[in-house]
Amino acid sequence: MDRRHFLKQSTLASSLFFVPNFVKAFENIAPSSLGYKRLVIIQLSGGNDGLNTIIPFNNDIYYRNRPSISISKNDVLKASDELGFHKSLLPLKKLFDEGHLTIINNVGYPNPNRSHFRATDIWQTASDSNQYLQTGWIGRYLDHFGTKPYNAIEIDDSLSLALKGQQINGIAAKNPQILYRTSQDPYFKNVLKYYEDEHLSEHNLGYLYKTMIAAESSAKYIFEKHKGSETSQDYPNNEFAKQLRTTSRLIKSGIETKVFYASLGGFDTHAGQLNSQSRLLKVYAEGIEAFIKDLKQQGTFKDTLIVTFSEFGRRVKQNAANGTDHGAASNVFVIGDQLKTAGFYNDLASLRDLDSNGDLKYTIDFRSIYATILNTWLAADDHTILNKTFPKLNFI
Numbered sequence: 001m002d003r004r005h006f007l008k009q010s011t012l013a014s015s016l017f018f019v020p021n022f023v024k025a026f027e028n029i030a031p032s033s034l035g036y037k038r039l040v041i042i043q044l045s046g047g048n049d050g051l052n053t054i055i056p057f058n059n060d061i062y063y064r065n066r067p068s069i070s071i072s073k074n075d076v077l078k079a080s081d082e083l084g085f086h087k088s089l090l091p092l093k094k095l096f097d098e099g100h101l102t103i104i105n106n107v108g109y110p111n112p113n114r115s116h117f118r119a120t121d122i123w124q125t126a127s128d129s130n131q132y133l134q135t136g137w138i139g140r141y142l143d144h145f146g147t148k149p150y151n152a153i154e155i156d157d158s159l160s161l162a163l164k165g166q167q168i169n170g171i172a173a174k175n176p177q178i179l180y181r182t183s184q185d186p187y188f189k190n191v192l193k194y195y196e197d198e199h200l201s202e203h204n205l206g207y208l209y210k211t212m213i214a215a216e217s218s219a220k221y222i223f224e225k226h227k228g229s230e231t232s233q234d235y236p237n238n239e240f241a242k243q244l245r246t247t248s249r250l251i252k253s254g255i256e257t258k259v260f261y262a263s264l265g266g267f268d269t270h271a272g273q274l275n276s277q278s279r280l281l282k283v284y285a286e287g288i289e290a291f292i293k294d295l296k297q298q299g300t301f302k303d304t305l306i307v308t309f310s311e312f313g314r315r316v317k318q319n320a321a322n323g324t325d326h327g328a329a330s331n332v333f334v335i336g337d338q339l340k341t342a343g344f345y346n347d348l349a350s351l352r353d354l355d356s357n358g359d360l361k362y363t364i365d366f367r368s369i370y371a372t373i374l375n376t377w378l379a380a381d382d383h384t385i386l387n388k389t390f391p392k393l394n395f396i
Contacts, residue, residue: 037377040247040260040306041138041162043123044284046267047116048310049277050330050360054103054348057084061351065317069273069324080344088281091289092333099342100292101335102395104369106349108329108362112312116268116326119311124162126367126386137370138259139165140385141378145258150218152259153250155243163261170259171218176246180223183216222255229253233294236286240264244291252298258378267310271321284308292335305377305396306335309366315358316351328355329362332369334395341395368393 052069056062057076076084077093085093095101111129113119125133135143138152143165146152152163152170163170173179229249235241243262250257264287266280288306295301313330329349349360371382371390383389 036303037379038251038258038260038300038304039373039377040262040304042284042306042308043120043261043263044267044280044308044310045116045120045263045265046269046310047119047312047314047326048267048280048330049269049273049314049324049327050105050310051314051316052273052277053086053089053281054079054105054331055084055086056082056348056351058082059351062316065351067318068322069318083344083348086278086281088278089285091285094289095292095335096343099339100337101333102339102342102345104332104334104345104364104393104395105347106329106360106363107309107332107366107369108312108360109365109367110362112328112359112362114312114326114328114357116311121161123309123311123366124160126370134164135166136160136162136164137385138163138261139169141165141259141374141380142170143167144384145378145380148218148256149215150222150255150257152261153222153257154261155246156261156263160261160263163259170261171215171222173219173222174243174246176219176223176226176250179219183219222250225253225255226250231294231298233290233297235290235294236283238283238287240283241287241290244287245294248291248294248298251295251300251304269314269323270319270325271323273318273323288335302337304336305338305373306333307369307373308333308335313360316354316360317358328357328359330360332366334369336396338396345393345395364393365390372396 051062052071055071055076057073063070071086075087077087077090078084079093079096092101109122109129113122113129122129124136126137127133142152146168149169149171154160154163154170154172155174156172157174159169159172226249229252231245231249231252235245247260247262264280264284269277292301295304309332310330313327314324315327319325346363349363353361355361367386368390371386372393374380374382374385375392376396
């Protein structure tokens, strides 16, 4: 069999990867180290405009810099004397009022990068802006505190860098049924049989055989859990809501997954921002609303923390195309039933004191959010995973 053909054709294999010492890592980590708390991460890909998401409706500087794309004070869902929600975020405003939402403003990092790809890598690996890592922060969490690839699942067809570790990766499963069918394909089975017959050594491709065995086992486990779990909650008819519905069904099933990862794209609003962002925020908010209703009905909301981020915010000043260009710091949403600091965690940074590019200055390093979640929610050693010590926050 042509191994190159196998590597090209097997999409299942590409969803996770193990180095040869996976078996040793598996044996040394007890399943009892897995707790019951779950983390759901949502990425708003493209760079969501934080200033038109959480709006400083009493700030004249905001309106002067955005004569065509600012949100009218009358359209803002006011949450304080200074800040309010975009009207598409009414479900989030309700969560805010119920004490289930913390908004962390001005989240970023030193020397921000304004490239989508590089900024996403920085957020997903928790690196410095001039540091290039090959593993993600969730992947490193799995290296130290996971035992199986399905301990972290991305609801997609491909795996993000965030879930790739040194010893163990998470798994990508947009549709558990399709993933399982792929693992049962005769070609896939023949590949496994070929490796068995060839008695490949650990030194050459033995690790790949182990990878395929783990992938097949994970696909079956995820599928069995998913098909045995149903929900009566209605969800909007869009791809983002489908991701959340799949996540909810897996949570309800009792699957041994600590981290779920979902995303919503389209936030690169260089032109015609008002309508496109309004539509996307509505998709996000309505999906979240259905998801949380579902979690509450099944009794798992109290054990689930939902974090939403975007790789960067947008420039304070609008551009000539009625949009905004790539910026830096922005807001992060944290949703849950065990929030210590619900509401606004901190004030919006000054619109008078911008950086040299005309962007908001960050006041909270995003890795402090990760450190807090790892330490307080997932009961993990944040320094080991993040390779540095960052100040903990007080939101959970």
